[in-house]
Amino acid sequence: MDFSHKNIAELRDLLKSGRTSAVELLDFFINKIKQEDADQVDAFLEIFEDAEEQARLADERIKAGDDAPLLGVPVALKDNILYQGHIASAGSKILEDYVASYSATVVRKLQKAGAVIIGRTNMDEFAMGSSTETSAFKVTKNPNDPSRVPGGSSGGSAAAVAAGFVPFALGTDTGGSVRQPASFCGVVGFKPSYGAVSRFGLVAMGSSLDQAGPLTRTVSDTKLVFSILAGKDQNDATTMPLDMLQEHKTHKVKKVGVPRAYMQEGVDAQVLDRFNEAMNTLRQEGFEVVDIDLPSFDYALSAYYIIMPAEVSTNLARFDGLRYGLQIEGESYEESFKKTRAAGFGREVKRRILLGSFVLSSGYMDAYYYKAIAAREKIRRELADLFKTVDIIATPTSPTPAFKLGEKTDPLSMYAADIFTVPVNIAKVPAISVPVQPVSRDGAQLPSAVQFIAPEMHDFPLLDFAETFEKIYADNNKQ
Ligand code: GLN
Numbered sequence: 136m137d138f139s140h141k142n143i144a145e146l147r148d149l150l151k152s153g154r155t156s157a158v159e160l161l162d163f164f165i166n167k168i169k170q171e172d173a174d175q176v177d178a179f180l181e182i183f184e185d186a187e188e189q190a191r192l193a194d195e196r197i198k199a200g201d202d203a204p205l206l207g208v209p210v211a212l213k214d215n216i217l218y219q220g221h222i223a224s225a226g227s228k229i230l231e232d233y234v235a236s237y238s239a240t241v242v243r244k245l246q247k248a249g250a251v252i253i254g255r256t257n258m259d260e261f262a263m264g265s266s267t268e269t270s271a272f273k274v275t276k277n278p279n280d281p282s283r284v285p286g287g288s289s290g291g292s293a294a295a296v297a298a299g300f301v302p303f304a305l306g307t308d309t310g311g312s313v314r315q316p317a318s319f320c321g322v323v324g325f326k327p328s329y330g331a332v333s334r335f336g337l338v339a340m341g342s343s344l345d346q347a348g349p350l351t352r353t354v355s356d357t358k359l360v361f362s363i364l365a366g367k368d369q370n371d372a373t374t375m376p377l378d379m380l381q382e383h384k385t386h387k388v389k390k391v392g393v394p395r396a397y398m399q400e401g402v403d404a405q406v407l408d409r410f411n412e413a414m415n416t417l418r419q420e421g422f423e424v425v426d427i428d429l430p431s432f433d434y435a436l437s438a439y440y441i442i443m444p445a446e447v448s449t450n451l452a453r454f455d456g457l458r459y460g461l462q463i464e465g466e467s468y469e470e471s472f473k474k475t476r477a478a479g480f481g482r483e484v485k486r487r488i489l490l491g492s493f494v495l496s497s498g499y500m501d502a503y504y505y506k507a508i509a510a511r512e513k514i515r516r517e518l519a520d521l522f523k524t525v526d527i528i529a530t531p532t533s534p535t536p537a538f539k540l541g542e543k544t545d546p547l548s549m550y551a552a553d554i555f556t557v558p559v560n561i562a563k564v565p566a567i568s569v570p571v572q573p574v575s576r577d578g579a580q581l582p583s584a585v586q587f588i589a590p591e592m593h594d595f596p597l598l599d600f601a602e603t604f605e606k607i608y609a610d611n612n613k614q
Pocket of ligand 1: 262263264265287288307308309310311312313340443553
């Protein structure tokens with residue numbers, strides 16, 4: 136049987152009814168990865184040797200009547216998610232041989248639900264980038280067109296799902312790193328509300344922005360995985376109890392707002408066409424779709440590129456050549472600190488550490504950092520007000536389809552690719568990227584996607600709405 140494009144729900148049915156086993160599934164996916172990943176997609180950094188053992192144990196649990204929701208289903212982890220006893224390098228030379236001494240809460244929850252962790256996927260170094268090209272190890276290709284990027288920074292996870300190497304994967308999203316690669320590769324990508332999912336055991340980038348999220352083939356699968364991952368964790372003081380999310384569960388979405396003015400510049404004409412078609416589908420189904428104004432969104436990207444590097448510079452201070460990973464000895468602590476970091480970090484990481492140290496230094500802190508924090512508050516308040524009048528905000532996920540490998544050499548043009556995803560992390564709200572019909576570019580069909588944004592803690596109504604959209608859009612495009 137070909138399992139490559141089956142979703143979690145379908146695989147679970149096959150497993151439950153005994154038509155396949157966890158070991159058979161795993162072997163299928165590992166063989167596919169062995170045949171098609173190296174030099175073609177390059178999504179994986181490593182296939183874990185103990186995956187076979189995990190699958191065997193899953194089969195035993197199935198035989199014993201265990202009905203855990205992910206039992207026997209393979210999953211890939213982005214390389215910045217700790218899994219005890221396995222390397223987690225965050226795409227960086229500085230952590231190339233770092234073996235995790237404990238597992239992230241999200242990993243523990245996946246294991247409890249019975250998932251088989253197959254391996255770790257390539258990513259932009261420390262999750263900094265939108266193309267997976269800043270990885271210290273290799274460049275991942277977009278399975279829809281190998282001359283193009285898979286997006287980033289969770290490009291390996293998105294490409295792995297799109298290529299049919301795994302039914303789902305985990306990524307992390309600080310400014311779009313789950314949603315944008317999902318959009319480029321043609322899969323579903325979800326960034327939960329800040330605090331909905333534990334960050335314990337993720338390699339931190341921007342601690343007030345980071346969230347782990349799933350990449351799946353369907354919105355229903357995302358809903359399933361999210362309901363497993365979400366909830367209070369005593370190891371992450373910013374997490375919320377599940378009740379807080381469930382309180383909003385019955386909220387019905389009726390009205391969708393489109394920030395037209397924010398979508399004026401730089402949006403590809405075909406991407407905009409696909410987006411408008413999606414809005415028409417919603418209208419035909421009785422949703423009200425209205426234009427809205429979000430003037431403060433204009434400041435979101437600038438605020439992000441101050442707050443994020445500030446948090447990066449503090450978070451990455453721990454890589455000092457003593458505590459973790461790479462260690463290059465010098466005459467003194469200072470010298471070995473300098474040598475280790477000079478050799479261990481790539482250009483983009485160094486750029487952000489410099490930028491972050493600058494905006495936090497005395498004299499500049501008021502001029503930049505505090506202004507960005509004020510802008511963030513303004514954006515959050517404006518959004519909260521707006522959500523009194525609409526239930527959901529819709530935008531394209533990315534202004535363009537996947538760009539060519541090596542195309543964006545100027546960092547600023549790379550940063551601009553995050554224009555629709557970054558405000559979501561700044562505002563701490565949840566958002567999902569759902570694929571729509573592809574656009575054509577240079578003879579290739581490239582995925583495109585819409586992003587739906589909901590108020591903080593409205594993750595469940597957002598996912599229900601996205602599920603409805605996915606269904607009506609598919610029905611519409613069948614005819
Ligand atoms: N592309 C954005 C950046 O480079 C977002 C990264 C992320 O979400 N991890 O910062």
